[in-house]
Amino acid sequence: MEEYWAVRLLALRTDPCAFGSNYEREVQFSNEQWKGRIGTDQIISIAARNHALRPSEGATTVEHWVPLPSKPNTEDLDIYVLVGMWVRPEHRRKGVGNKLIEAGIEAARKDNNGKARRSLMLEVYDSNETGKLLYLNNGFTICEGPGGEDGRVWMQKLIQA
Numbered sequence: 003m004e005e006y007w008a009v010r011l012l013a014l015r016t017d018p019c020a021f022g023s024n025y026e027r028e029v030q031f032s033n034e035q036w037k038g039r040i041g042t043d044q045i046i047s048i049a050a051r052n053h054a055l056r057p058s059e060g061a062t063t064v065e066h067w068v069p070l071p072s073k074p075n076t077e078d079l080d081i082y083v084l085v086g087m088w089v090r091p092e093h094r095r096k097g098v099g100n101k102l103i104e105a106g107i108e109a110a111r112k113d114n115n116g117k118a119r120r121s122l123m124l125e126v127y128d129s130n131e132t133g134k135l136l137y138l139n140n141g142f143t144i145c146e147g148p149g150g151e152d153g154r155v156w157m158q159k160l161i162q163a
């Protein structure tokens with residue numbers, strides 16, 4: 003967990019415009035809050051690790067959004083969400099982002115708990131041209147999302163377990 007929060011805080015400090023949260027808020031998180039990031043009743047985080055990469059080069063996480071029993075998912079597909087995509091500036095433009103996305107897709111594909119059809123979704127600021135290109139070049143398309151803030155778009159890639 004220390005590795006997760008260290009990279010996350012560095013990402014928020016280095017690229018504050020890329021994320022919906024901010025360093026000042028998350029640096030105050032308690033251990034319980036960090037644990038909540040990794041797993042709650044509604045969200046199970048799955049490590050999207052590429053073992054060819056050192057954690058310090060970059061990171062991303064995949065969340066499996068588990069429907070509440072009171073709001074069951076009646077669709078024929080499960081939602082996985084790629085969050086916190088970040089590559090350390092000195093390692094950019096060397097394919098690390100692509101490798102992290104591949105690892106995210108594999109993590110969502112291999113998860114044992116979802117339906118066979120899965121949508122790997124993510125939210126990106128419309129102004130983040132680099133981020134959008136990264137995702138478009140990896141087969142993501144702009145889609146309707148479950149809501150969110152102005153200025154951001156949802157993208158998705160359909161995958162099969």
Ligand SMILES: CC(C)(COP(=O)(O)OP(=O)(O)OC[C@H]1O[C@@H](n2cnc3c(N)ncnc32)[C@H](O)[C@@H]1OP(=O)(O)O)[C@@H](O)C(=O)NCCC(=O)NCCS
Binds near residue numbers: 086127
């Ligand atoms: C977006 C980010 C993760 C890309 O990581 P990266 O390791 O540099 O990406 P890669 O080297 O694997 O590049 C993959 C593709 O992304 C696109 N891309 C990446 N950086 C780019 C840039 N500076 N300009 C244009 N396209 C770029 C290209 O399509 C590239 O493919 P190509 O090299 O074949 O042209 C990285 O720039 C980053 O951490 N940015 C700040 C945080 C952020 O915006 N995260 C996304 C939040 S949704």
